[in-house]
Amino acid sequence: MEPRWPRVRNVSETPAEDVRRAVEAAVWAPSVHNTQPWSFSHRGSRITLRADPDRRLGVADPTGREMVISCGAALLSLRVAVRWLGYEPEVRLLPDPDRPNLLADVILGARIAENDDDRRLYDQIRRRRTHRGGFVPGPGVSPALQAKMRLEAQREGAGLLVVEDPHALRVLAALTEAAEHLQQLDASYLRESARWAPRPGTSRPEGVHEEAYPRRERRTEPYFPGRDFSRGQGWGSAPGAGAGSAQEQVTGLVMLITTSGDAPGDWLRAGQALQRILLRGAQEDVSAAFHTQALEIPELRALVRGRFCRGRHPQMLLRLGRAEAARASVRRPAEQSMIEDF
Ligand SMILES: Cc1cc2nc3c(=O)[nH]c(=O)nc-3n(C[C@H](O)[C@H](O)[C@H](O)COP(=O)(O)O)c2cc1C
Structure with a gap:
């Protein structure tokens, strides 16, 4: 019954x-x-x-x-x-x-x-987990998973644009690299990011720890540089022994999450779409690397919007693929995020 x-x-x-x-x-x-x-x-x-x-x-x-x-x-x-x-x-x-x-x-x-x-x-x-560095060659994000991710983004009120054109990919990679250099020139930016890139051995339950990024990134073609969380100190996790470390690595599938407006409600929708895409990917052992440097510089974000997003607002730039090994991350205990209702 x-x-x-x-x-x-x-x-x-x-x-x-x-x-x-x-x-x-x-x-x-x-x-x-x-x-x-x-x-x-x-x-x-x-x-x-x-x-x-x-x-x-x-x-x-x-x-x-x-x-x-x-x-x-x-x-x-x-x-x-x-x-x-x-x-x-x-x-x-x-x-x-x-x-x-x-x-x-x-x-x-x-x-x-x-x-x-x-x-x-x-x-x-x-x-x-967030991935940093290249992906392993071979089958990455299947067309069926791409279609599922697109639907998931739409369901949350956002758009998903897969970038396939080789010229567009090179431009996005070059803009990421340009943004990375511009940010390295900005002392206030460097001071701020140092606060969230703690020294190895820290017990702080926040920020990007050295276990979360590779000591050296192998260049992929095209190459989207990661942020320098090691602050030029050579920190980062060493490639795992026998984990295919000698293998060539690839860029993976590049995608943009976009919204029609650019107000807090749109950002909230973009974040929900992002997490749905990431969870669906994780379900099929697909990881994502984030490259939001260019979207933090208004002139570069406007260029990405005008050239690649048909006027929609770019909110996230991601690469997706299969990672060699999972990275580690930390969180504050949930109680520390809970406050009294008022
Ligand atoms: C809005 C947003 C922007 C991000 N930008 C970057 C980025 O440019 N580079 C990067 O390596 N990670 C980026 N990340 C990933 C975070 O660093 C990551 O989520 C955080 O360190 C926690 O690690 P986890 O995702 O592995 O749990 C971004 C995440 C969000 C939500």
Whole structure:
């Protein structure tokens, strides 16, 4: 006989316990320089997500665009976790125009039945990692996965553009390199990024640690340089012995996430689309490398918009492929992101 109530999984004794479990998953979202620029509060079964402006990159991200994209990724993870816990998430974006850091309310709504797709997505939240460096040659992102990712982006109100033209790829790689050099010339940018690129051996649960990037990047063709998190000190993880390190590496599939507008609501949508794309990729062992340097320089972002995005606003530039080995990352404990409701 059919059960009378939908079968739910992982039900906790109290909403507070479920809220904690959902937030514990959400904090594993990607964020620019691993700043984790979010806070969560809750009242009853409502979780409120806020941006934490003290963690915004004042030089690289003065408008808070990347901060809000990062929070959007955390919001998507929160929604996935709430479903996995057996509730329909009811989401209200930017509920109070007078409070710009208030980004979303998520209510643990009606009970829903267990669903394999929710579980598979949820399983990727902690497993997914940002990749840095080239990818292994061979089959990368299948056309079926590309189509799925495009749909996922649309579902969140964003667009996904796969860049295939070899000239366009070279221009995007060259703009990334130019942006990297421009940022290296800017002392205030260097001071800011040093704050989020701690020395090896640090116990800080934030920032990009040396286990997260390679000591030396092999050049791919075309080559999208990574950020210099080692601050020219030669830090970074050594290539793993026998892990195919002598092998040639490839650029992977280059894509842009775009939105029709360029306001905080669009950034929040872009972040949710980003995380859906990343989780779908992780499900099929596809990793992503991020290259947002050019999008942090207004003139270069305008060029990318005009030339490659048909006037839509570029929000993220990614490369996707199969990684040789998973990188490591860190997070603050969820309690440190939870604040009193007020
Ligand atoms: C908006 C945004 C921009 C990012 N830009 C870059 C980038 O330019 N280079 C890079 O290596 N990683 C970039 N990242 C990835 C973060 O550094 C990464 O998410 C963070 O260090 C946490 O590591 P994890 O994703 O492996 O958990 C970006 C992430 C976000 C959300």
